[in-house]
Amino acid sequence: MNSPITNKTQMKSLLKTEWLKIKYYRAFWWITGITTLAYPGINFLFYNVYSKIGDNKDQVSRMAKFLIGNPFSFPEAWHTVAYFSSYFVFLPAVVVIMFITNEYTFKTHRQNIIDGWSRNQFMLSKLIDVVIISMIVTVLLAIISFLFGLINKSESNGTMFDMSYYIVLFLLQTFSQLSIAFLIGFLIRKAFLSLGIFLFYFLILEPILVNVAKFKFDDIGRFLPLAISDRVIPVPAFLGKISPEGYQKALDSIPIHIVLTVIFTTVLWVLCFKINSKRDL
Numbered sequence: 036m037n038s039p040i041t042n043k044t045q046m047k048s049l050l051k052t053e054w055l056k057i058k059y060y061r062a063f064w065w066i067t068g069i070t071t072l073a074y075p076g077i078n079f080l081f082y083n084v085y086s087k088i089g090d091n092k093d094q095v096s097r098m099a100k101f102l103i104g105n106p107f108s109f110p111e112a113w114h115t116v117a118y119f120s121s122y123f124v125f126l127p128a129v130v131v132i133m134f135i136t137n138e139y140t141f142k143t144h145r146q147n148i149i150d151g152w153s154r155n156q157f158m159l160s161k162l163i164d165v166v167i168i169s170m171i172v173t174v175l176l177a178i179i180s181f182l183f184g185l186i187n188k189s190e191s192n193g194t195m196f197d198m199s200y201y202i203v204l205f206l207l208q209t210f211s212q213l214s215i216a217f218l219i220g221f222l223i224r225k226a227f228l229s230l231g232i233f234l235f236y237f238l239i240l241e242p243i244l245v246n247v248a249k250f251k252f253d254d255i256g257r258f259l260p261l262a263i264s265d266r267v268i269p270v271p272a273f274l275g276k277i278s279p280e281g282y283q284k285a286l287d288s289i290p291i292h293i294v295l296t297v298i299f300t301t302v303l304w305v306l307c308f309k310i311n312s313k314r315d316l
Contacts, residue, residue, distance in 0.1 A: 050163065071175060075175075077120065082183065106272065110193045110197035111198060113201040114272065117176060117205040118270060128216035144157055161217065165210065180201075211299065215233075218306070220233075245262050263296050264292070267293055269289065
């Protein structure tokens with residue numbers, strides 16, 4: 036059995052090697068920059084729409100603002116920003132897919148093994164990549180949520196951090212969905228084909244299947260790969276007012292979808308480790 040010191044040294048070695056791969060990888064920095072702009076951008080877009088409603092002085096606008104409240108004030112800001120940001124997980128997914136497919140394109144996975152890594156260490160390094168990218172995106176979400184909450188602090192209707200648990204839920208959702216992107220890239224090995232498959236499934240196929248299942252198959256679509264973690268973050272409260280009963284049902288289902296997401300993501304990574312231990316280099 037490896038000693039704690041040896042394990043710590045190995046972990047540092049894995050992190051250093053992955054950093055060297057990232058450091059000079061221009062696509063990573065470009066997409067990271069786009070992601071950094073996209074997440075606040077989409078939320079600002081919705082906030083701007085809300086602000087324009089509030090700026091109107093007619094009775095309909097005042098009534099709408101009264102009914103909606105301010106979804107960008109504390110504590111609801113954590114939920115609102117997490118929900119809108121979740122639509123852009125395909126951006127960091129591009130990075131994840133390119134990371135793993137580049138390993139096969141440039142044969143660095145084989146070189147790692149030749150340099151003394153075990154197959155499990157290689158997969159652990161990829162797992163670390165996905166965790167780090169998920170955490171970067173989540174930190175960005177937390178900053179955006181906090182800033183929106185501060186801007187609208189005068190309209191807060193609760194304690195500042197009451198709903199900050201949505202940060203953790205967003206991290207879980209992002210990690211799970213980036214893991215799916217990783218699996219596709221890991222199995223296909225070709226960057227553009229993997230990206231095409233993931234984006235088609237993410238943007239077109241699963242949304243269609245989920246909506247068809249919602250009306251014809253007793254909502255069985257909630258057990259599809261992305262939908263499992265999607266439902267960890269239901270629609271914000273102001274949208275939930277359209278159907279209060281459905282909104283409450285969505286809130287009540289969060290715990291079971293947390294459990295399902297954890298189980299699904301764990302099985303996915305176990306599968307990746309198993310496949311990697313047997314496939315040809």
